Amino acid sequence: MTTRASRAGGTGAGLPPGLEPATAELLLALADDDFVLGFADSEWTGIAPHLEEDVAMSSLAQDELGHASAYYALLASLTDGDPDRIAYDRPAEAFRHARLVDHGRGDWARTMTRRWLYDTANAVRLEALAGSTWRPLGELVVKVRREEAYHLLHGAAWLERLARIEGEPRRRVIEALELVGPDAPSVLAPLPIEALLLDTGIQPVPGAELLERWAARITPVLEGLDLALPEPHPAALDPARARSGHGPAFSALWTEFESVRGLDREATW
Amino acid sequence: MTDPLALDPVLPERERSKLPFNQDRPHDERYQAFEAHVLAGGKIEAGDWMPDEYRTSVLRFVEMHANSELMGVLPERDWIMRAPTLRRKLALTAKIQDEVGHAQLLYRVAEDLGKPREAMLDDLLAGRTKFHNVFHYPTRTWADIGVIAWLVDAAAIVAQQALRDSSYAPYARTMKKICWEESVHIMHGRDVVVTLAGGTASQRAMVQEALDRWWPPLMQMHGPRSDRATDRDLHWRIKAKTSEELRQEFLGIYVPRVRELGLSLPDPELRLDPETREWRYSEPDWAELRSVVTGHGPASEARIGFRIAQREETRWVRETVLGPAVAA
């Protein structure tokens, strides 16, 4: 649907005048989160702990990349651009993914803990965006949510198993929570241009409210496992810093995914 | 596909298959009934009685196939992170996911013949069992990804199609599913090659260089010519075609498809003999095949080392969360 819309170039027409830049910021946040997480998690393909799990993990990564592609295509329809150019032809500092997904994939416990934190936060965000007044976004989000349902089941199954087995699994989950947990709220932190999006209902629910909904949903699960989310990192809640100042793990990732395309950006690959 | 028996002629004596082939066997009634059933086109299921040599032969065959799927993940895996467009990235990840899925399907078939998955991994990583020659080579450019997905998969699919009627039914069923999935890989690989061949001068040079590098291992991949009459796996219909039959089939389909793109193949002898309708080619370097499949290929050590390290890295998950394997 989105590709047809982007070719026609008419999707942006439904936006109130002057709102393209703010909407583009929102789409970029959604797209970059899924793109970077999908890239990092796809690294497990071929080396996961169990062959069956390897195939499952790869599907999750592909889903994220597929969602990112759809968001980039919608974004391209606003700017008359090309989804691959948006995804690939930007300097590393122009990426707008949240601090949570900026960490490297780490071990299996970190990957699973981060996935669970991200999937639960993303679910809250998408639930709200399904009601966006900008219909192309609302319609896309409805489809993405249907695919994300599986992610929630898979993530919960793993978090539970890891946290309930005393010894190494539980110790590793706690370590992972300590490392990435403080950055988890960055996924839902208000965007700098949030006010504009809220006024028009393109984003129906403010970030602060999303954060509360998310906390209400995950706290009982964590308590049930005798776990707790650490205090947020100050940058994770700061609109100016939640999605910038990326670290070395992302630099390495960026260098890698640019390496072939960067040989000739004008060529067809 | 290089199956274990097809490799025998290039291996030193001590490395060859030492399995008996209808020699000094008590040909009891059960054995004769099995022979008659299989030779008449009958199928064998995992729970059926089968002679030990048959079980061992199927296990060796399937295990090497599974090993190859698993090790075949590694040359392409490095490029998941480097795929140059969103669609290529998705296609490549999905393709490699399929290889992992095929390893799962094949290891399941082998496990049901009595060898635990972890034992098969132990043997693979200790160099006691083998995997396809082509996966012992490094990948150097993005064009390698096209050539592997197109031509390596094509060479493999020619062999796998011939296995869809294997006498060992669980293997035959698995081959049907695998062939269906791999037909997509060939499309993906061909699309990458066609795109590069029609691209800039340096893209064309990149794909020609990759083709020149991969052609000799591709010609070795099915193994040297062998005698149909003494091939135990053919006799029992575990497989259906000889190495040379597979290679001829591969050349017949793919040489014209490569050449129509304006790409050349690095063998001056390569041509279709108009009289015999057989492909002529320079004799592949069987010494290279021997050296490579016995673990002395240019990337053998790195690949095995990487697998060992990754297996260690995730051992704790298997030992605590997944648990040891129990049979049903």
Next chain:
Amino acid sequence: MLPGRSAGEAEPGRAPAGGPNLEPFEVFRQEREGEPMRHGGSVVAPDPTLALHYARELYSRRGESLRLWVVRRADIVELDDQDLLNPPLDRSYKKPGGYVMRDKLAEARARTGQVKRSASSGRSAKPAATADGGDPA
């Protein structure tokens, strides 16, 4: 006998009491609406929840199934004794092929003056090989 009966013999007693164990689950899939559930293959998983996840991945990641059934292999009871499934003596009276009426019908039609005009009329002279009750299969 079930496949895989010998798989566990190689590592006896490795399973710690009470901990998880990887075990085979069989996967059945329905490809199109109205079609029967067919055996697809198997996965190994420590429990039914993960087995279901893995079945989805191995048997429908291209959307090739409408429904999956996942069954612990240990819970399947199998019968493959041919004496029980295909007893050797005649059971043709239970099958449509056990009833060959061609010649008798031709006679009846001749008696009542109705001649069936068809290409098969030329073949009606052929002896009905199974008219004596032998299994036509």
